[in-house]
Amino acid sequence: MLAARDIRVRFGGVVAVDKVSLTVRDQEIVGLIGPNGSGKSTFINALTGLVPAEGSVEVDGKPVTLGRPGAVARMGVLRTFQTPQVHDELTCLENVLVGLPEWNLRTLGAAWLRRPSMMRAERGRWRGAYEALEFTGLADRASAQAGELSYGERRRLELARVYLGKPATLLLDEPAAGLNQVESQNLVRLLTEWRDAGGPALLLVEHKIDFLEELCHRMIVLELGKQIAAGEPAEVWADPRVMDAYLGSVVIDA
Amino acid sequence: MLELKDLRVAYGHTQAVDGIGLTVGPGEAVALLGANGAGKTSTLRAISRLLPSDGELTFDGADVSRLAPEELARRGLVHVPEGRRVFASLTVHDNLLVGRTAQARRDALFSPDDVYDLFPALVPLRKRHGWALSGGEQQMVAIGRGLLASPRLLMLDEPSLGLAPIVVKAVYQALAEIKQRVSILLVEQNATLALTLCDRGYVLLSGRVVLSGAAAELGDREALLDSYLGHGGGAAGDSDDGTTEGDHRTVADPDAADATTR
Amino acid sequence: MDRFVSILASGITSGAIYALIALGIVLLQNATGVINFAQGDLLTLGAYIGSFWVVSMGFGQLPMYVVVLAALFAVGVLMERVGYAPLRNRSPLTIVISTFALGLALRAVILLWQGSDPKNLPSPAGENTLNVAGAAVPYQSLITIVVTVIVGGLLFLAFQRSALGRQVRALAADREAALLQGVRVKRLSPVVFGLSAALAGLAGVLVAPIVSITPTLGFGLLLSAFAAVILGGERLGGVAFAAMLVAMAQALLGAYLSPGFIDAYPFLILVVVLALRPQGLVRMVSGVRF
């Protein structure tokens, strides 16, 4: 369970996130939405320590130090980025392997002094990473350099990386951006199946309404850094403030 | 206005674009659709001369396949690239003004104020640096910058990416408006949305056009989906895109495919 | 009192020189994202050309400035063609290394051309001094300070306020995106290299009458200029100010602490500032957001 209370992020005079509180329980899928620039990504950055922030965060009841990248990661909270972040010169397999949270036998000392056990552990990891690639449908690109992937493929590579990390909570920043309808649908299915198989609780930042609708149990809406609405998807969509600020008075009709 | 014949782009041994032919007429809006990795971005980049390519490339009746990207832009073929590519060290306003460089000697179609009207969210951000912007804000700047170039043909690579629905709507309304004066070549994942704007469309699969035609025809969901999956257009079914293969049936479920259309 | 004024004056003069070098570095840095390690050697070249023109050829002082500026502009353009244009798509570090190599080659060329014997360049104002509060301030110092202020101001206007400046900055931020906006990189980037080199040349002919010209003259001044670049946060105004700060600190510490460590003070300033503020004194533009 991830519980964030009164998170506040300031950049000079700009208050990008203003006392936002939010809880993601195990197995739960929570949507975080809001107009552009309302502070969604900044909120995730604050949780994961990439920007300095005030407030408190607890993972499974244990407090987390803010402002330290990786602090929550070691407590089982992983994330993806709104612009996919992969290492262009590593192969896809290697990119995934980097996401493994297991520390044992991955140090300089192990490389020099404990070769046999290290190699044994490595082989096991390759398998795991390959499975993660299969999970997101990139297995046949396993030995391709990540720099060769298209935008959407990079997204899936990132997803494979966090998949291997077996997070307890996963923060996804616009996971469906750059995917077409079919691919979004696949992602929906992928995420539900994963969750049902004991996968992570999810915090979803997304602008694709149907995508959210299918997945989310609850939603929280930000505007200008402040929470303006929260609740079941149906309630939230019906909220006039959400209509005004986010959806526009008329929903896009194709 | 723009005409490609047998365009080919290769990255080493991979043929990302494998003989595409395509036209965009004056005042026409054309959609370029396809799954991840189909070659859409590669096609646009090849047109802009950012990638070396084979094939014929004519703009305004002139062969432009040897032109430098910046000269092509100055002739009015303006490309709003994938990934926004906002100038990080420039303010929002300066970003927009740089857009004017490509206007060259053409009459201005847009002023910065027009852009601020289109994206009111940018108004308070005028002085903010590009690197501080949120994803969607960057997208607005990128589109605005492209408009300020007074394009004659505007190429947009996934303009709705990361934009809130209300902004997507605004963008598409604006595009519909300028369509009369500016030709548009649009890459968009949201096919339904794209086809409301566009007159015609092409669907790519593994670097080839597998389906093309008027928007209304393409709007036929079944054909579109089939072509996405590599079953419709007669192209080899071995898409290097693994996501789709085992899932044909689920996806073809009409309800599930009822994407953003609420 | 007059001791203090004298030291102040020498500090301001060094500050002006550092500022000119630093401005050249920042100009290029803003345009290419790269710090030019050859800037010091360009300065040296400017000084040698000036000396050659005035001392060896016996031509006039005023045309000398024109000749040096023009020559250095040309060298800058050449540098762009050989050391930058072919590398535009590569990592900034690769380009930094190439500027280093260019500097090395430049120093070698200077050695081949002028040998290792020190050279001189007389001041157009001779050795005359102006009495300021009891201290004698050489006219050459005054010239240096005035020229720096004017050039710095012009540069600021051209760079921060004009379309050209905007295009240059866009080019540095994202070359490909700039191309797509019609920025003519093939014309613009040589011009910026030329301007930056010309600034170095100007610094060279201004500092040369104060000291002697040796093949390592500019390289020796480079670190102080770097200190200014880092402290000033890569903005024109900030950098000019920081250059003054570094020079004054150097002069005052040298005068009141120990002249034996005059060469250590810029190092110390750099190390201390970066240890406390890794981004420099003025926060510079950071490229990454997630």
Added chain:
Amino acid sequence: GCGAPAESGEAETGPIRIAFMDILTGPQALTAGDYSLKLAVDEINAAGGINGRKLEYKKFDTNITPEAAVRATNLAIEYKPSIMIGYGVSSGLRASVNAINKAGVPVIHGTLAKLTSPESLGTKLTFRLGPTTTQYALAANSYFFGDLGVKNLTIIHTQDAAPTEGAQAIIADAKAKGVTTTERAVPPTVTDLTEPVLAAKGSDAIWEWGYATTDALIVKQTAQNNVDLPIMTFSVSAAATRGLIPKDLLTDKVLSVSSCAPYVLPGERSKHFMDLYRKTYNEEPTDANAPRYYDAVYLLKAAVEKAGSSEPQKVATAIEQTTLEGACGELKADANHNLIHDVPIIKWPAGKPELAKLAEDIESDF
């Protein structure tokens, strides 16, 4: 490795080889040394060589690092020279001494520090053609304290080896003579001497020991700050001939102490050298090394003639017993293998060098 002494036989009939060791590249490179060595070699060869054998020489770049000097020395030894002439940097010579000893080749060098005395080096093979730091200090001081009556002296020197050692010698001597001193050490790359110049305001004279560049700087900055004192420099001659000091700033208050100043010395050989150099190269010899290496070749000639052999060891012994009237004055090895004992002090009235004093019989403690 056995770079062994030249085997006799062939070695006694072929050309006599000189290895010329100097900084030949980089910003510290020196050129006039090579020029004047060549003058002597050509002159001797034109006159029939030494005992009918031609002289031959080859240049080896010692650069400034000890490492490079060792490498140059190793290579030079493979050339099988009868003598090595050169070495500009004390530590370079010091680093090479093992190789030199092993090969048994005598060396005539121009370094001035204690580090390169035969005792410190642990060799009998090296000869110093030029004053030591002590000799420079004592000679100049004798002019300051004796001729000018200086009671209060400011010493400005660069922080590297020889200038620091020299400054210490100056201060020690001043103390012994009851002269008060102020000392300022500055980096060799210094570009501003305002503070040291102002610090000198109360004294009777300035002793500046550095390089041509610092010499020029001190002369210019004293003038700018209206500090009108006699200034003794280490190599103003170089700064002056290169035009680093504006002509009107050169007066009889600008002084220099030199290892070898044929342009002011009265001797026959000095005049001959200057004429020959000017005629051949159409310029002034700009560094003090120049005449020294000219003399060094003639010293070799005298030694080979005395020993009747070009075998290195015999040459070394012969140099110890040779006296030569050279362009630099009289050369004669003392117990410390120092060859020079008279040090010229030069002044520059109206920009022309003039002998202010020839400090005679200055002995060094090493």
Added chain:
Amino acid sequence: MSVSRVVSEDRVPTAGGATAAVPPPPAYTAHPLRFLAILTVAALIVPFLAGESAYSTDLLNTALIHSILVLGFYWCFSLGGRFTFGVFAMYATGAYISVWAGNHLGGFWAGLLVAVLATGALGCLMQLVFARTALIFFAIVTMAIGGLLIIVFREWTSFTGGYEGLSEIATPSILGLPLDTAESRYYLILGILVLFLLATALFLRSPAARDLRMAKDKGPVAAVAGLRPKHLQLAAFGVGSAMQGAAGSLYAHNSGYFSLEAFNIDISLLVLLMLLLGGMNSMYGPVIGAVVLVYLPELLRGVQDYADFIYGVAVLVIVVAFPSGIAGLRQTVERRLRRAGSA
């Protein structure tokens, strides 16, 4: 896990460890150890071919010492992603500390060990203090630290001997056997170089190397994935600095005398040049670069006036045309040919 695969079943590696379908990461497909063995054997024979003169032995030893120095730089820069101009100062620090410890703590080996530990610690300290300093700023600050260290060494003459230098330096020995000839020291230096290369090869074939690449190029991303990028970079910089210190130590004990003049920023330039020329993406790049650039000036002695110019131009050409140096020549040429073929 019961999640149904998106990819058809036959591509899934079957249970029971049949990993055939899993491609190993590229690091594990190379054979660096075999190559290293060949190289070592070759190096053992070289002195016999080179002939026995003080000159050629000195060159061989210098080439090896520089290889170690450049290998240290490779660890800091190529592996750790931290560009340092302070190599010359680390080299000096290693030399001075090693001489001191050798004289006071028991001979050459004590000197080497203390030098390695001390420079390693110094490197870690630098990397710690300036961890958040951007790439090029870090380069500049290391230049400044190097300058400061040299000034300290200049002033602290009781420790360093300043410009007069140090000549009381312990002679290396192995099992009580003094290595008092340059020829015998060749094998000592070679041994240490091979040891370091082995350590590098083992590291490169380990998950730590992969993590480090991510850490240096995408630090924040690595961090939020749970890695500790700063730790890894610290380790790499420490190891690199220690190797530079070892090179300094070997230089000191091999030369028997040295002074402050031996250390200036030109060494950092030379080291950079060596790495670029050799190839900065291969652990053999440092060795190749060092060997070539120790011998090249000797070949160029005839045209030495042009040497610096040739260097400058050479670097430019390498940077422009052969970004992966001599070690990467094959890949570069292959890529060129491919591009030519497809264009």
